Amino acid sequence: MLEKIHSPRDLDGLSYEQIEQLAGEIRRELISTVSVNGGHLASNLGVVELTLALHRVFHMPEDKVIFDVGHQSYVHKMITGRYDRFTSLRSYGGIAGFPKRSESEYDCFETGHASTAISAALGMARARDYQKEQYEVIAVVGDGALTGGMCYEALNDAGNSGTKMIVILNDNEMSIAPNVGALSNYLTNLRISAGWQSAKRKVRHLNSVPLIGKPLYKTIHGIKRLVRSVFVRDSESGFFEALGFAYFGPINGHDQAGMEKAFRQAKQYKGSCVIHVLTKKGYGYEKAEERPEAFHGTPPFYIETGYRIDKPSCPSWGHMMADTLADMSETDSRIVAITAAMKLGTGLDHFGERFPDRLLDVGIAEEHAVTMAAGLAAGGMRPYVAVYSSFFQRCYDQMLHDVCMQNLPVVFLLDRSGIGGEDGQTHHGLFDLSLSLPVPGLTVLAPSSSAELVSMLQWTLTQDGPCVIRYPKSMKECGTQQGQDFCPARWTAMTEESSVLLLSAGSMVPVAMDVYNRLKDEKINTTVVNCSTLKPLDEAFLAAVPQTASVFTLEEHMVTGGFGEYVSGLCLEKGYKVPMYCFGVRDQYIQHGDHGHLMKDAGLDADSVADTIRKLLKGA
Ligand SMILES: Cc1ncc(C[n+]2csc(CCOP(=O)(O)OP(=O)(O)O)c2C)c(N)n1
Ligand SMILES: CC(=O)[C@@H](O)[C@H](O)COP(=O)(O)O
């Protein structure tokens, strides 16, 4: 049936039986494509019925739906005219893993970073009202995304605005890992209390059964009061209602008819409302139901076993970081590790296994994570905040105002820095240097090997100020020796002296080594320099560069505001007249696809870098 669905209106005439059949086909397609391309499987398996119900009750694209994070939009893509391209999901040139306005009129707002949908939906609803139009605006928000502070800023504004919008809260009790925090407890209480209501109805029914009914009813009633006093507490106090939203639910998110009924009610309702839908992450694929964390974002895997196809040959940088931090914590009780709902992705699960009390998962709340870290540091602890480079964009002011202005010893561990890959535009880590290099007193480091990362981490404990360490998920190692003490602001030449300097940052050091080898074969000598400290610069090194040299800087970052510009700024200031060219990403958003293709497009792979250097040297 799926190939006959070219637009959501093709769903209209289908019976519930046919919809069930279609849901099965969608799940098979999700599993088969993601098993080859990788992607966000468990979340999508959980929202098949929800998405079908949305599209049957509402009339997209006139009505607008915004998916928070957007990683659960695959089903939406399949039934909005993109099924024929679905096997290209997340691949270079293929359809994106997140909503894209350029891809379809059904993708009305782009997402990727969590907790934005309610704000965006309120904006769109206000635009509708200003323009005196009539359509519904719906935000689909997960319970994980609801741990992000922006949601509350938006609810606060929306609930007092008189502007109608609908929030569908997709509650599967999971962020990437099991959800955390007091609000997650509140949602659990709503579930318990709803379960309780239906249990209560059943118990009342028992009471009417002669003889056995009454004593059993009394016993259960006693247990009920006890359980309620322990668990339920304020669950019916109506948090959403207090904020000006009507609350419908909780409803079973795998019951098609029930959900459609609730959505119709919300459509008819005059004011704003929250529909609380309960779903199961990974629903319909046993392996994902059993291990929803592993199937949140999965690499390609075997469908039969659920095991990933390529086993990583070495530990990730994140695990290397977390193991080192745990080793350091054996002798330093001040160390605390902080994650904003990315315990697994950042590798901090390893730290948590050894120091569960010193790993703080604050939910999807990067801003809070950083200011809370500042508080910990001000109180005498040594906080390490592990966060993906692109999510670090969220906490710029907290880093600047709360940590750095007070010169507090908070270490920011920026994973996934550089060009990411299949997640695309929203997830590349290409702006963190522009954010951190201008900040006074902030040391900025970029290891070129995992061994260097270890020695940098050990060095941070000897310091009293803030520090950023940026590193990618994985990269080719280039043989920096293990066990060497880290020397800040000291760059090291990795190849013989020459008049062509390749000043390379972090992940570009191995690329520069490849460039060196290619050009050497052509009798062009270059010197690869490992610039592991990006701030402060190695001023002594730069002062010694002869005017006859040619300098190239290499970084996996935007050129504007990056390392190369920082170096050239210093050279200008000091009056060093060296010809310089900066390799990096130039004024564009990088799309999705495999890392190799994207690096080539940005002119940052070894072949492209070597070509450019060759041309520039000839022209010089
Ligand atoms: C600002 C930000 N921080 C972290 C993430 C990484 N992330 C993506 S999805 C996710 C969990 C979302 O949970 P939920 O909203 O409940 O969706 P589910 O996958 O359970 O459907 C996290 C932490 C992100 N996308 N954005
Ligand atoms: C949707 C989202 O933001 C995360 O799930 C992200 O895709 C994780 O990336 P990694 O797979 O690199 O951990």
Ligand SMILES: [Mg+2]
């Ligand atoms: Mg969830």
